[in-house]
Amino acid sequence: MKSDPIHPPYRMLMGPGPIDADPRVLRAMSAALVGQYDPAMTGWMNETMGLYREVFRTDNQATMLIDGTSRAGIEAALVSLLEPGDRVLVPVFGRFGNLLREIAERCDAEVHVIEAPWGEVFRPEQIEQAIREVQPKLLAVVQGDTSTTMCQPLEALGEICRRHGVLFYTDVTASLAGNEFRADDWGLDAVTAGLQKCLAGPSGSAPITLSPRAVEVINRRRHVEAGLKKEGDDDARGLRIRSNYFDLAMIMDYWSEARLNHHTEATSMLYAARECARLLVEEGMDNAIARHRLHGRAMLAGVQGLGLRPFGDVDNKMHNVVGIEIPDGVDGEALRRTLIQDYAIEIGTSFGPLHGRIWRIGTMGYNARRDAVMTTLAALEQVLRHAGVTLNAGGGTGAAREIYQEG
């Protein structure tokens, strides 16, 4: 079969992610490879650990990358922390809560779920009540669930977990760097992420951080790989972790000064992950979050200025994505196609109960920019009018400009 070198059509990706990668991240990926144990390579691994400590706001030594997409990070955390029969509590407020539930079930954990209606979040008292009832080993909850755009407040949960002797895990793929997050101050034991949202990179690498408490739990199940075992190597007593690829005890050994061989690190993805974090640290995490807050406010105001209704509890939505109710009589998918065809702008569809009911527009990572917000609103006005929706001409961009003038 005959095929040509890759040559992507021009796009501005304003959906809920993946979004356009920062050009500096793309350039980093085209750098030459070096050997797996080259001092340059192990130096970058150590730098990457340090950079992600700043991104996660943690002092955790065990801060590294899982070689896979964000759900690889989730599975690594759950399969390494949970043994068959362990109780886990999963508060579900959208599709990604269901994913945590499903992965925990596949670990043969005893999974207990509480559910909030899509478009809402949980109050800490609800979660504490469920913890009292379930007495789980682990609380597993996503911070941001892109399926609903909601952002679960986490700051009160760490203290609750400590009080009840529960490990506290969150996935921040959708929210990290776009919304306030503090792994240590908030008492997190395990945190996983991905690059393809506010980190402005491609999918394919999953940063993770583990508290000393989580490391201790995992290392009770540490077993050195058969082919690497040396005289005197002592395995831990605990049940061997079910996955080799996601065995965090082995992955920690690989990222430690011992450098025990595990997988062959995905070097180009490490370059990407390192560059994503480097750019955020250079900008400053507070500045990055403020940038997402500003452009998110402008997009929300613009959408409302066009006369559209945002979805759900907007006080608890992520800064970096907004759900928009599709006006009556409009074919949501047809409008998305027109936006791509005429303006090369991609906005998001939705899943499950919200399918056909809302669009999702992101303002994240490289696309958390004034021109991206203004261009999207201008194009949206045109395609909505074309679809027969009555709206305020200029109302979207006008409302967004007001936000920018306030600053």
Next chain:
Amino acid sequence: MKSDPIHPPYRMLMGPGPIDADPRVLRAMSAALVGQYDPAMTGWMNETMGLYREVFRTDNQATMLIDGTSRAGIEAALVSLLEPGDRVLVPVFGRFGNLLREIAERCDAEVHVIEAPWGEVFRPEQIEQAIREVQPKLLAVVQGDTSTTMCQPLEALGEICRRHGVLFYTDVTASLAGNEFRADDWGLDAVTAGLQKCLAGPSGSAPITLSPRAVEVINRRRHVEAGLKKEGDDDARGLRIRSNYFDLAMIMDYWSEARLNHHTEATSMLYAARECARLLVEEGMDNAIARHRLHGRAMLAGVQGLGLRPFGDVDNKMHNVVGIEIPDGVDGEALRRTLIQDYAIEIGTSFGPLHGRIWRIGTMGYNARRDAVMTTLAALEQVLRHAGVTLNAGGGTGAAREIYQEG
């Protein structure tokens, strides 16, 4: 923390992999992203399936990528094919055989191992004998084990497996595109690979192909993810696959026209994987294998021309890597450091029982080139002499040139 944009030191990676990526593959990775369901993206996914069918020499519909390093592909194959208690036979002739064994054990399969001394391969009769005794569901064997450089002949095994009703799985990460391989003609049911050897790409994507028979076995365990299930979606009766990330039934749905959402495809790695296969198909698989054979012969002749002893059964070694016994009195690691410091050439160390006994030199992918072979031999001569080894001046490059003159 302050860190700079990535800027790798110059290297020529002549170890057993990863090796230098082809510059065209690196360029492909710096292409802009598009949305996950953009017709451009799904078109590239389909192209990638077609290209890997040519690389694996198969008509299997189920030919796709696993988003992770090569061991992610191995784990996906084993965890999806094996249920707890299933019998699997693993012929082990090096470290990567031990890896298959370990991953199968973690699936709670009943793992039976036969072992060949490191440096040798199995005769088909030995494997058939073990199949008779064990009566496994699956035979799992690597084609090339880089730890020993050996290449297990596979062509007779498919017929044996069919006769005994056994599924036949191989990992060809180390050997694919550098050595003859024919998935369909040889009766393979599952094959996994990686990009970082003869495919001339970075680690981080694992091509996989599954025969209709393997697909049927896997689909008996197909369960649609909770968050995606629709009215009337029927789950299969079989035990749910233990991993979500490596659930090949779900991954096949994602790569099918149904496009059921699973992970967010690692777009840049897909660009890389597609380009690796595209370059091979453009060159022609037979030509690519002939190129590896030629440069492998030249390197072997050169090493012998220097008076060094190749390791193991050289008639059964992979074309793309050679093991070299470290001469008495030479500090193997010190010599490797000098090679990098003075010539920027990396050659490989070794694992387990061979550690400190052999070096491994690769001639693969982008580095299966005459200048790479000649430069490595010239540099090797210098550092060996510097280390006090008595050798034939010019004997390495001279012997290699003779091979090139024969053609």
